[in-house]
Amino acid sequence: MKTSLDPDIAARLKRTSDGLVAAIVREHGSGDVLMLAWMDDEALHRTLTTGRATYWSRSREEYWVKGATSGHHQYVKSVALDCDGDALLVTVEQVGAACHTGAANCFFDELPVTSESPTTGEQG
């Protein structure tokens, strides 16, 4: 895929078989985790150079500037790559709701945790 991403950054990415890294989106100030999206090299390049969070849509197979249709813009404050290069932490100023459902964030489907205690021994 043709991209202008800094080759030094590109060399540190560990992509899925689809060529993507996971982008965790966190709200500046509150620190709330808003959503998870996906970036290829070009989406990361656009995010870093325009200051607007830009993702790769796996379902629509196209680039997607967050807020372009919803008005729920994400202005990028910082981007950090994780220690093994397969995830980004994108800190944004979020305008309006982050989730396409209208919720403040995408993580409203709580799953049942049936044990909060360690149940087995471990080896140190």
Place this chain on the structure above:
Amino acid sequence: MKTSLDPDIAARLKRTSDGLVAAIVREHGSGDVLMLAWMDDEALHRTLTTGRATYWSRSREEYWVKGATSGHHQYVKSVALDCDGDALLVTVEQVGAACHTGAANCFFDELPVTSESPTTGEQG
């Protein structure tokens, strides 16, 4: 893959081509984003039923109970699935450092954001 994951939960997952969902790990209390890991259905089942964060290691291709070798356990407080089923937000009590490098979290490689302002018009 054989798993005992609740079929109602399994039906809501939208997996990568490798059969994985992204798991964002957040610290209970502080809300800090600690790391990103990967779960298949069985890793999610074990996480929900043992209360110990359990992942699928893409590099080692095996299940991995966080802390089993490092002692840096993650006790699961809650797990939420996102609106489109491809990401989990796992809230944990973290013992020691979350990152294998010894850092408190994995996101210490800051990338340069060269514009924080919108540079182009958009369509609503």
